[in-house]
Structures are given as structure tokens and as C-alpha cells.
Amino acid sequence: MGRDRSCCACAVTECFALVDCNNFYASCERVFQPNLRGRPVVILSNNDGCVIARSNEAKALGIEMGAPWHQHKQPFEKQGVIVRSSNYTLYGNMSARVMKTLRQFSPNLEVYSIDEAFLSFDGFDGRMESHAREVRARVYQWTGIPVSIGIAPTKTLAKIANRAAKKNPASGGVQILMDSAEQEALLDQLKLEDVWGIAKRLSRRLGEIGITTPLQLRQADAPFIRERFGVVVERIVLELRGQSCLELDEVPSNRKSLVSSRSFGRSIHSLQEMREAVSTYASRACEKMRRQNLATANLIVFIETNPFRTQDQHYRASQSIQLPLASSDTGRITTAALSALDAVWKPGYSFKKAGVMLLDLVSATHVTSTLFDVPDSVSSQSRMKAMDALNRRFGRDTVILGSSGVKPKWSLRREMLSPCYSTDWRELVRVG
DNA sequence: TCTGGGGTCCTAGGACCC
């Protein structure tokens, strides 16, 4: 729960700065190719399918985010638009440099996405603007990436402020939005969809009850909004009022799932080809998982036909599969993924996309001294919870049967272990 | 005839984000 400051006149107002890289992918390309500066640049997705980033000059030409490139390629290339395929390794490295620079200004930092971070600006009253300008200048000096900074008492308002900093050149890339009247004036000019957390559907549903601007949302009755739209939207209402509900999340939690998926350059008709694709995704997913020292016992395979081909029947299916024990072993997981694929495969369709999702990720700790057995009858999620709890309690050198890095004889040893009959970790049988 | 109720777990799907 967020601390409630609204009832206390002497409460210190919190202050968040959202630092957001301008046109991040395009800016990264420009760092290494300065001749791209001042020119319209677009970055394309996999298979050069659609537009995923644009420089300001490209935006000015009317190139939309997500636009299928094949529909726009010719006219835009005539206008001198420069096209790049995406290079995520480069963007990841540049992101790390930007974050490292920001950390020097404040250790209280939440890396929100590849190109955004929230910083605590608490205690900078009166010096906020100069401080923000210093941050901005140093990030540019050290990384070559231009950023915009929005400052406000809540994360949601900081997002709004950041947007204003970007849209308004006079701001010089820094917008402070601490004043209530200024907040209202700005919110009145925006669309609901400009608010963080409100997209098309919610916007439409809000419109049905007469709420059409962010200012109206801010003024709406919070309990009513909660009843009608749930806690998420209620939080947005409070955040828009300047009441902070979303705290700075400085310690990133372990990821809970990961996906490896691709759209194919051409459609796939044969099961054999699809098995090859799914094998590739499974092993790629396992690599990611091992790199983060995680393991899973729960995965999903999904396949899909081309949803844009309206003349064909659309078919999308997924199959989840449970492993008896958490693992990050490529062979084991690939085998499971392929059997899941067999369950969803439909001959006669042209498939355009497939993927493997790994769920309920747990830390994969090596078997060393202590062993616990968890019976197969225990559900995957309970098993994961139990394993997590064990890891926390006994530290790194505890066990998890069948997890990554487990000694090869684990299956044999498992046979020798007595089963336990509880999903409560305290009652798990200690066997080693 | 009358057919509990509260809690938790699980899963699928919706909605949103970058």
C-alpha cells in the first residue's frame, strides 16, 4: 500500500521524474551513424514487417507506429526515408549505458523499460529544473542519446509531464507538473488514451458513462470507478489527482515468464517444418532462462494462422504442458514443447506464427546438500511456491529436484526418495 | 419440500504497457 499523505497538511509531497529516451531505437542508430541526424529514420520489426520506431522527421511525414512497411515503402523511400532493421543487441547495450549514467544522479531509480526510468526527485524542491537539465545534458554527453524529463508528484502525472516535454519544444526537454492548476489545464487538453493505463477499450467504456477527458477522469468518483472498472482504473484516478499509488520499484523482481516467438517470413504448412520452428524457439527460450538462472515446470506452445488474411479462416491454439519437475534443460523442454505442438497441430492450415512461453519461472538452484522431494500430484504452481520458499529459507545451496544444473543422476535419486503429501513447504520431506 | 457459505486455488482470457 502506498503511504497516505492526503490527510496530512504537513506531508511531504513525493516527486517522480520520468526520464524517457527520445525515439530510442532511431537515436541509437544515429549515435553510430551521425549522418542520419536530421533525416527521417524508421526502424522495422522482424522480417521488416512493420514500423516500430521513428525519428521526429519520420513522424512529421505521417509514418505511423506499427504501420505495415510494405504498404508505405515506396512513397516514403522516395521522400528519402532511411530504413533500418532492428538491432536489439545494440539497443540493449545503449540502454545499459543510459541507466548507468542516470544511476549516478540518484540510486533511487526504477528501470521501467528499455528506454525509460523513474527517478526519485524527493528533496529537490526549488532545484528540480536545474537538476533535471543537468541529468539531460550529461546523458547526452556520455551516451549521445537525447532524453526528455517529466516531473510530477505521481508516476502517472510524470508520464503526462514527459509527454508535454516532448511535444513542446519550448520546454527544452524538461517539464515540471507539480502545480494542481497546471495539472488540470494540461489534463483538459489531452485525450483519455494519452493517460498511462488507458487504451482504446477503457477509453470507449469510460466514454459510455460520459468521461471523455483526463480531467473528467481525475474528477470522477473514485469508489464508483473502482466498482465499475476495477482497482487499476481507480488507481489511475487517484494518481491523476496527485495522490501517489504507484511506488518506485527499485528492486526488479525476478521475471515470471518468458516468451520466444516469431512470425514466419512465409507460411508453414507441414508439421515437420513447424516442429523445427518450435524446437528452435524452445531452445532459445531455454538459453534465456539459463542465462538468468531460472527454471520452469510449466510451458505453453502456441501456433496461429495469419490474422490479416480475412479470406482464410483464422485459427489460433495453444497447449500448456506441465513437467514433473522444474528444469531448464533444453532437451527436456523441447521434448515437452513438441508433444504440446502435436496436440494443437491442425493439418490443412497455413501457419504464420508460433512460439513457446515458459511460465512460473523459479530460481534454479543446484543440488548440493539438502534435498526435498515434491510429489507429482502437487500442482505446478504450488510446487513452484514451495521451491521458492525453500530457496529463500535455506539459501542458494538448497535444492530443487530436477532443476537446472542438477546432477545427472537426479532421476535415479528421486526414485529413492520418499514422497511427501503436503503442498506446505514446511511439511516437505527433507531427504538429504 | 427444504439443498450452506466462505475461502483458496487454478485457469483462461482481457487489457494494457513498451
Next chain:
DNA sequence: TCTGGGGTCCTAGGACCC
């Protein structure tokens, strides 16, 4: 011909338990 990939959180409803 050609339309991305990778995440999170919440909710609803059924199963199950006592």
C-alpha cells in the same frame, strides 16, 4: 507477396475443501 516481440496484472468462474 509483404502486418513485431516480449512482458505484467487483474478478473471471472469453476473446482474443491471444510
